Amino acid sequence: MSDMSDFNHNNNNEHPDFNEISGEEKLKALRDLIELTDNHLTQQVLAIGMDTHEEDLIRIEAWRALGMAGSSALLGEILHAAAQIVRDSEEDEDVQNYVLQTLALLPITEAEIQLAQEVLEGNAYILLQSAAFAILTAHKHVPGAVLALKSLQSHYDFGASAKRVLLSIPGSEHP
Numbered sequence: 728m729s730d731m732s733d734f735n736h737n738n739n740n741e742h743p744d745f746n747e748i749s750g751e752e753k754l755k756a757l758r759d760l761i762e763l764t765d766n767h768l769t770q771q772v773l774a775i776g777m778d779t780h781e782e783d784l785i786r787i788e789a790w791r792a793l794g795m796a797g798s799s800a801l802l803g804e805i806l807h808a809a810a811q812i813v814r815d816s817e818e819d820e821d822v823q824n825y826v827l828q829t830l831a832l833l834p835i836t837e838a839e840i841q842l843a844q845e846v847l848e849g850n851a852y853i854l855l856q857s858a859a860f861a862i863l864t865a866h867k868h869v870p871g872a873v874l875a876l877k878s879l880q881s882h883y884d885f886g887a888s889a890k891r892v893l894l895s896i897p898g899s900e901h902p
Contacts, residue, residue: 745771750782757788763795770801776826777808783819790825794832806835810842813855820852827858831865840871847879860885864892 742765743756753775763769775781776789793805809826812818827846830839839862846859863879866872873896879889 742768745775754782754785754788757785757792760792760795763792763799766800769793769796769799769805772796773801773805773808777812779818783822786819786822787825790822790829794829797833802833805833806830806839810838813842813846820855824854824858827855827862831858831861835862835866835869837869837871840866840869840875843872844875844878847875847882847885853884856884860888863889867892867896 742760743752745753745756748756757772757775760772763772772789772792776786776793778786781789790809796802796805799805809830812826813823815823827843830843843859843862847856847863851859860879863872863875867876873893876889876893879885880893882889
């Protein structure tokens with residue numbers, strides 16, 4: 728583990744105050760995160776992920792870190808923020824891709840299943856569609872995901888994969 732003694736500490740934790748660092752230091756601090764259980768830290772990381780003035784690579788690392796926030800009290804805020812970014816046509820596609828990948832790691836609701844389906848049914852870049860498909864695959868136990876996968880069976884790029892995922896669901900009579 729890296730020595731983070733050169734960072735300004737927040738609440739005497741081992742985490743830096745992200746408001747006090749920038750650039751490479753912020754990128755390294757985000758990459759060094761191995762858990763995201765502190766609400767104040769989670770809020771700071773979410774703010775970085777949402778900040779369109781921040782470097783894209785730093786925002787991507789923030790979203791990667793947010794993938795560890797599954798048990799966070801801020802999960803609802805994270806999911807809402809993710810939907811905002813994915814639906815923003817002016818947003819960087821690389822950031823959107825990592826946001827979608829993060830949703831595949833988090834406990835999600837039917838709203839995020841709908842978001843994934845919107846991406847797949849739209850004219851999004853293929854990497855975004857692949858990340859949206861990964862959400863459905865990761866959450867194939869959610870009823871809405873099963874319905875979305877069923878609707879994708881004739882999709883040009885994901886139809887065969889949707890059929891395979893449906894067949895992999897235990898006890899399923901799909902497709």
